[in-house]
């Protein structure tokens with residue numbers, strides 16, 4: 257069965273605290289029953305209280321990791337997370353063009369919950385012009401959608417407008433995440449699909465600061481479901497249900513923005529789904 261195992265790839269930064277980045281991605285993939293490889297493009301010294309420091313990998317190490325993965329594994333879907341700076345974004349784009357890694361989910365990570373910049377300001381333009389055209393799905397949170405579109409997002413209508421603007425910039429499918437407190441009592445994300453259809457995915461807002469790694473977890477779950485062959489719409493709906501479960505059923509780790517409970521189950525789902 258080895259060749260039949262569904263394989264995915266995360267291209268992101270590590271989190272020494274275990275809650276976000278590559279660590280959250282691999283935990284999510286494991287729970288969604290797909291195998292995950294990892295190209296580490298940056299290392300962070302981080303915990304639930306914040307990011308103390310980070311270091312981007314040299315281009316040669318990024319290239320060698322892509323080569324090692326691509327030569328041996330059959331990746332069915334991939335995702336990007338923290339990409340640090342211009343040379344790192346450029347190295348990742350070059351490798352994404354070189355290897356067939358299946359549908360790509362781009363989580364345009366810019367600023368951590370604690371406030372640290374994880375993507376340099378000048379790299380935002382590189383992401384826009386070079387990475388976004390490669391994305392099957394783009395999953396910005398509200399500050400990221402504001403940066404990418406240049407508009408302010410203060411309402412659900414603004415979220416719809418931002419999604420349309422991002423699609424006009426050449427992105428196929430857009431998921432604008434509403435975790436940053438726009439709607440009372442609920443956490444609603446707006447989805448605009450390639451075919452023009454749109455819908456909201458909504459969950460009750462959980463009153464908690466244990467939301468470290470929510471974006472990574474959502475985008476990894478979407479990637480896992482795409483790798484299994486699910487449609488973009490189904491992958492997003494499953495991703496939203498999974499991330500909601502991991503937030504609602506919390507664990508106690510650390511003293512700040514705590515990590516999610518990746519063991520949480522989607523209600524009604526069987527273990528072999």
Ligand SMILES: Nc1ncnc2c1ncn2[C@@H]1O[C@H](COP(=O)(O)OP(=O)(O)O)[C@@H](O)[C@H]1O
Pocket residue numbers: 396397398433434435436443444445459460461462463464467469470471472474496499500503
């Ligand atoms: N307090 C919360 N309660 C319920 N869902 C949340 C909460 N915070 C975030 N979410 C959900 O988690 C997912 C990630 O959103 P968000 O936190 O905006 O992303 P990011 O981690 O990139 O900032 C979205 O589906 C969002 O609706």
Ligand SMILES: Cc1ncc(COP(=O)(O)O)c(N)n1
Pocket residue numbers: 268269270271276277278300302337338365367368369370374467468469470471472
């Ligand atoms: C390596 C890495 N990647 C991504 C995030 C974003 O996660 P969050 O916005 O939940 O802090 C992070 N803090 N660290």
